[in-house]
Amino acid sequence: MFELKKIIGAMLMPLPLSGLLCFVCLLMALRTNKGSVLIGLISISCLLLISTPFIGQKIIASNSQLKYTFNTEKQLTIDKIVVLGCDVNPNPKLNANSQLGNCAKSRLVEGIRLAYLYPHAQLIVSGGGYGNVTNSSLMQQTAISLGIDAKRIKQNPAAMDTADEARLLAPSLVDFKVALVTSASHMTRAKDLFNAQGVDVIPAATDFYDFSAWPAHKQYIPNIEALKAVTSYWHEVVGSAWITVRRWVDPEAL
Template sequence: MFELKKILGAMLMPLPLFALLCFVCLLIALRTKKVSVFIGLIAITSLLLISTPFIGQKIIAPNSQLKYIFDTSKQPILDKIVVLGCDINPNPKLNANSQLGNCAKSRLIEGMRLAYVYPQAQLIVSGGGYNKVTNSSLMQQTAISLGIDAQRIKQNPTAMDTADEARLLAPALVDFKVALVTSASHMARAKDLFNSQGVDVIPAATDFYDYSAWPHHKQYIPSVEVLKAVTSYWHEVIGSTWISVRRWIDPEAL
């Protein structure tokens, strides 16, 4: 069920979804060229448009995510800092930090920043992995190499998604002041999942996307970077929809 959910979720991302539509069009073209050309043009045009900073910026709405910035001046005390897992690239020939993807690095850096601001807070790094390498272990190794005391770090290596992270970490977080570190686009869903487990978290978002400062001539040129941001946004839309469907079927579902 877990693998099927991941496969279906991945196939519904913009790039594979529109690419699949283009492939279907080629098959339809064998019989009804007009229909296939029309659908193909819509799919390709949509893919190109959402990949431009001008359109992508409107979809991801970066200003709406600014509310998730952690303000240290308003939080004099912090007990725990939870850094959620993200992408990894296991390779035993590389240092731990080089095996972390950009998303994971961005989250870890924010978590470490808070760890230095709040020296008494426990740093919890989360996330499973594959090939016997976990996101949490790579984050822990990287944090230690950059000066964080190993005694302050706790791993959560078995969680394979955000729902797992919320469920497994909740018992250790209830009644504590907790900062939740994750990507800005992911924060709303992550916060909801932790809240549903009875954990009141303080958002500490990172990994923001904002293309408003890009030169005017680049605003209308498709970019892989913009498509990546829109894909992240779309991933959250699908994830939130999945949660809503599950809760509609079973109000007690996470």
């Protein structure tokens, strides 16, 4: 009964419920316009499939990202900790940490953890934003509120993407031991961009997705978390493809 309740509850969530309704409606319309309906059925089916934790886990290959976890036993010293920007939700009525999205919070928490482990390392928070509110300023305020000395923190508010972050920060990172903090799915591309600028970084990945331990009754029901994980993975595929094209057109690019 418990699992049945969970299954029914999960099926009534917006993603699986709306997807199922669309699927049923398309089946009903199949007699009148087969071509368009067939395309719709394939699209809805693919969306629902990649939204299931079982399929999502196969796509994101989370185990391959474990190589990017930071091993403190192998790193006796770190000079600089770079936390790359992510999502922000500016709202002057909220404090700084409440304006950071979950992705940004996850990265900042890892950066602050490393800052406490390496008390002499500089903490660099990066990322632009909207108007006068930047990812880096919100991260700095949050880090200070959590006990990090303001003198240890450097902002990089002008960067609007990872390529900008690597290009703008490179001059101050070359020849230092740098821990790079970003989401696990993003680490391969971020590391590549920093390496291209002559900066050898030590990955400190966070924001992992892993659905392998989810119970069986959740594995095959579309879930927004699985869709987010696949979306993040696809974002990196598109981003890496763009870098490849840019470098093919101009070997000096990025």
